[in-house]
Amino acid sequence: MTDKQLKQADTKRRTFAIISHPDAGKTTITEQLLLFGGVVREAGTVKARKTGNFAKSDWMEIEQKRGISVTSSVMQFDYAGKRINILDTPGHEDFSEDTYRTLMAVDSAVMVIDSAKGIEPQTKKLFQICKMRGIPIFTFMNKLDRDGREPMDLIDELEEVLDIEAYPMNWPIGMGKTLTGIFDRYNHRVELYKHDDPSVMVELDDDNNPVDNVELSEDPQFEDAKDNIDLLETAGNQFDTEKIKTGDQTPVFFGSALVNFGVKTFFDAYLNFAPAPTAHKTEEGEAIDPASDEFSGFVFKIQANMNPNHRDRIAFVRVCSGEFEKGMDVNLFRTQKKMRLSNVTEFMANTRENVKNAVAGDIIGLYDTGNFQIGDTIYTGKQSIQFEKLPQFTPELFVRVAAKNVMKQKSFHKGINQLVQEGAVQLYTSYSTNDYILGAVGQLQFEVFQFRMQNEYNSEVTMEPMGKKTARWIDPDQLDERMSSSRNLLVKDRNGDPLFLFENNFALRWFADKYPDVKLTAKL
Ligand code: GDP
Numbered sequence: 001m002t003d004k005q006l007k008q009a010d011t012k013r014r015t016f017a018i019i020s021h022p023d024a025g026k027t028t029i030t031e032q033l034l035l036f037g038g039v040v041r042e043a044g045t046v047k048a049r050k051t052g053n054f055a056k057s058d059w060m061e062i063e064q065k066r067g068i069s070v071t072s073s074v075m076q077f078d079y080a081g082k083r084i085n086i087l088d089t090p091g092h093e094d095f096s097e098d099t100y101r102t103l104m105a106v107d108s109a110v111m112v113i114d115s116a117k118g119i120e121p122q123t124k125k126l127f128q129i130c131k132m133r134g135i136p137i138f139t140f141m142n143k144l145d146r147d148g149r150e151p152m153d154l155i156d157e158l159e160e161v162l163d164i165e166a167y168p169m170n171w172p173i174g175m176g177k178t179l180t181g182i183f184d185r186y187n188h189r190v191e192l193y194k195h196d197d198p199s200v201m202v203e204l205d206d207d208n209n210p211v212d213n214v215e216l217s218e219d220p221q222f223e224d225a226k227d228n229i230d231l232l233e234t235a236g237n238q239f240d241t242e243k244i245k246t247g248d249q250t251p252v253f254f255g256s257a258l259v260n261f262g263v264k265t266f267f268d269a270y271l272n273f274a275p276a277p278t279a280h281k282t283e284e285g286e287a288i289d290p291a292s293d294e295f296s297g298f299v300f301k302i303q304a305n306m307n308p309n310h311r312d313r314i315a316f317v318r319v320c321s322g323e324f325e326k327g328m329d330v331n332l333f334r335t336q337k338k339m340r341l342s343n344v345t346e347f348m349a350n351t352r353e354n355v356k357n358a359v360a361g362d363i364i365g366l367y368d369t370g371n372f373q374i375g376d377t378i379y380t381g382k383q384s385i386q387f388e389k390l391p392q393f394t395p396e397l398f399v400r401v402a403a404k405n406v407m408k409q410k411s412f413h414k415g416i417n418q419l420v421q422e423g424a425v426q427l428y429t430s431y432s433t434n435d436y437i438l439g440a441v442g443q444l445q446f447e448v449f450q451f452r453m454q455n456e457y458n459s460e461v462t463m464e465p466m467g468k469k470t471a472r473w474i475d476p477d478q479l480d481e482r483m484s485s486s487r488n489l490l491v492k493d494r495n496g497d498p499l500f501l502f503e504n505n506f507a508l509r510w511f512a513d514k515y516p517d518v519k520l521t522a523k524l
Helices: 003-012 026-036 045-051 061-066 097-102 121-133 151-162 220-235 241-245 263-273 406-422 443-457 505-514
Strands: 013-020 074-079 082-087 108-114 137-142 165-168 170-173 181-184 189-192 200-203 249-254 296-304 313-321 323-325 328-332 337-341 344-347 352-354 357-359 363-368 377-379 397-403 426-430 436-440 461-468 470-474 488-492 498-502
Touching: 003 013, 003 082, 003 357, 013 026, 013 121, 026 074, 026 082, 026 108, 026 137, 026 263, 074 363, 097 121, 097 296, 108 121, 121 137, 121 151, 137 151, 137 263, 151 165, 151 249, 170 220, 170 249, 181 220, 241 249, 249 263, 296 363, 296 443, 397 406, 397 443, 406 426, 406 443, 436 443, 443 461, 470 505, 488 505, 498 505
Parallel strands: 013 082, 013 108, 108 137, 137 249, 165 249
Antiparallel strands: 074 082, 170 181, 181 189, 189 200, 296 313, 296 377, 313 363, 323 357, 328 337, 328 377, 344 352, 344 363, 397 436, 397 461, 426 436, 426 488, 470 498, 488 498
16 A cells, blocks of 8 residues: 555555444344345344354364454444444453453543443453543433433433433434434434334434424423523533543434434444544654554453364454564564564454455454464564553452372473463453462453463362452551451462452451552552
8 A cells, every 4th residue: 555545545444343232232232233234134133143143163162162253343334435344352251351351452432321220341351441541422312212310310410420421413202102212412303213124313403393294392391301401501511522532522313223213323423433543652652653564452351262273373463563464574573573474364344354454443353373462562673662561450250279199290380371461351460379369350261261271281279259349559668467367368469569359349348448548559
């Protein structure tokens, strides 16, 4: 590509993740977006894959059992002149640190909320990571076809719990059985909800009265919606594109993914404001221009193949600049080694196609035989670069781990060290007994760990669940080993830094009361 073509290609990319609590409707909305992109022809395809009725790929055994596949990790399609990359953030029992790290590779996020439930815990956690990155966050209040909570309540809760300004882009007219449509504030029109024709639009005059639609003008629910819009105009937040850009204001859309109501309106508006790939910062603080001639990218996730006959893994790379071409030579910053990228995969929704070229915003999958670690930077050109470190996340689940066969300590240690370095799980050692303790944000990480220890390192491990704990780091200068008890276990992390694993928040508060001068900190 010429410089100009490269710049044009970059500006067309929209790379985002959908964050939500399980069952809020992420899969359903993803599927509608894939339908718009012409990637799937019928609703139900993605769902079928999720429930395992889809053609099986020969990928991870665990993934296969759960009916998800690597191809659904990244979905790429063209829509409205843009190239869309949706990165999946696995939830349910597949929730893991990878879910968090995926958010390091996107330029914006769509938050799907069940309008009957409001903000749920997983949404909150994922939101906080997006907020920390300062990326734009767009909200879709889903399931409007069912009776949910008062829209104003939902907006209040959103602002209060997540500490972000909300700007409703539209407002429901009725809800559940009485749903008539949405007052589309952004496009200044009403979108009527009709089963037979989902996209009947009614123009509004300057006083927000429907043009040529007596039925709507006489609908008391419409009057209600209009009153709420008036209230928002006078007492609500101002629409502020600068605040949207930095993630300080979230545009909110109401709709229903299941009946495909308001989804297209949402997506079209979203694409107007969602950012193209922007410059990524290096460790030194230099911003790398996406349209730079030189290629660069970083590994944000490594997925191991659970099939023992295929030991390969896939390293997911977010392209940050330049153009990737198959067979190109790159440098790996950490090892300062050169490597040729010939075995690479791009992600379309249905197939794993061999990628020919990719630009900033795209994701490529590198078949990896053990060269890559999470957070690695690869680049071309003379200037050596390392992108900013990926953050460490505070694990919540813990197990005590040991080798089943005490004679096989060597392979046990080798396996643990490599898997921990790779970022599969986090390792802690107990202060007093030097026991190994693993930490994770999701149960899946332990299962994958156990499976890979056995298959890749021939090391059978025993894992004794310790349950949920609240991890807090303590300044070593303030540490007194006598502070430790069965309710706050003292351990060391990989770097030798001390932390407590608190049994629950009650134990944490008790500790804070007892040692008011001790400063405890969490990672993200
Ligand atoms: P995910 O876990 O967030 O991916 O949620 P799914 O997309 O699998 O949806 C969870 C359940 O909610 C499924 O039974 C969906 O059919 C249902 N659902 C999703 N969107 C809507 C909606 O707009 N209205 C209604 N009534 N149900 C929905």
